[in-house]
Amino acid sequence: MPRTALALLSLLLISASGRFGEVDVTLRPVSGGPKEGIGSGLIEAPPKRVFRAVMDLDHWDEFMPFVVESDARREPDGSVVSFQRLELPPLIGERHLRIRVRSRTEGRTWKVEWDYVPGSGNIKAQRGAWTLEEAGPGKTRATLRLYTDPGGSAPGWAMDRATGKSLVWIFNGLRQHVRRSRYDDQGD
Numbered sequence: 001m002p003r004t005a006l007a008l009l010s011l012l013l014i015s016a017s018g019r020f021g022e023v024d025v026t027l028r029p030v031s032g033g034p035k036e037g038i039g040s041g042l043i044e045a046p047p048k049r050v051f052r053a054v055m056d057l058d059h060w061d062e063f064m065p066f067v068v069e070s071d072a073r074r075e076p077d078g079s080v081v082s083f084q085r086l087e088l089p090p091l092i093g094e095r096h097l098r099i100r101v102r103s104r105t106e107g108r109t110w111k112v113e114w115d116y117v118p119g120s121g122n123i124k125a126q127r128g129a130w131t132l133e134e135a136g137p138g139k140t141r142a143t144l145r146l147y148t149d150p151g152g153s154a155p156g157w158a159m160d161r162a163t164g165k166s167l168v169w170i171f172n173g174l175r176q177h178v179r180r181s182r183y184d185d186q187g188d
Contacts, residue, residue, distance in 0.1 A: 023171045025164050033125070034159035036147040039167030043140045045178040047132045049185070050140045051110040053178045054130050055103055057082040063173030065166050078102070081117065089162070091154045097121030109133050124151035144170060 022042065027035040043050050053063075057072035057080055064070070069085035080101040087094055098120035103112045110132040116125055128146045135141035146163060 023168045025167050027160055027164060030147060033149045034147070034156050034163065036145060037160075037163035037167050038143065038145050039171060040141070040143045041171050042135055043142050043171070043175055043178060044138065045140060045183075046138055047108070047110050047134050047140045049183050050132050050142060050174070050178055051103070051112070052183045053174065053180070054112050054132070055080070055101070056182070057101060059177075059182075060084070063170070063177040065169040065173070075100075082114075088150065091158060092150045092152060095121065095123050095150055097123050097126055099126065122151070124149040142171070142174070146170075 024040045026038045028038060030036050053059075057070055060070040060082070061067045066086045066088050067084055068087050069083070071083050073081050075081055082099050082101060083096070084099060085094070085096045098117040099114040100117055101112060101114040103110070105111070111129065112132075113127075113129040115127045116123065126148045128144065131143045133141045144167060146167060148159070148163065150159070
């Protein structure tokens with residue numbers, strides 16, 4: 001492939017910002033390594049229902065791309081620790097880790113944040129956060145921030161592209177996942 005065509009292809013793959021389906025995606029530089037992905041979109045469900053689905057870490061493997069195993073263990077401090085096993089594309093391969101998840105409500109905003117438990121897996125870094133806000137009757141404006149550095153030899157541009165695409169897949173999966181009866185109103 002000629003150098004010019006290769007350069008143009010690389011620029012196309014790196015520029016994963018914009019509107020994809022019904023998700024606005026932005027990639028934000030972080031000091032060294034892959035970029036942090038930020039996705040924002042509407043979900044046709046009330047924020048409490050979306051919050052219940054997002055906090056159901058035992059079932060993340062049902063809607064999170066690449067997650068093939070997930071569990072949840074409540075900790076005395078109120079956080080949840082979850083083991084996650086991911087099957088990523090060939091350049092990266094299988095990864096596993098534990099994340100510590102914390103949630104809180106600030107008025108009419110629900111927040112869920114997680115961080116990699118250092119030394120618990122075979123990745124370099126992983127963190128994320130959901131912010132859920134009411135966007136009208138029965139609707140949620142959801143924003144997801146996601147940063148993953150699997151370590152290894154995967155090129156940064158490939159991780160950036162994968163993060164941008166994953167955000168869209170996560171939103172599409174969550175939009176279907178929140179419809180499950182297990183997230184019906186639980187009297188709260």
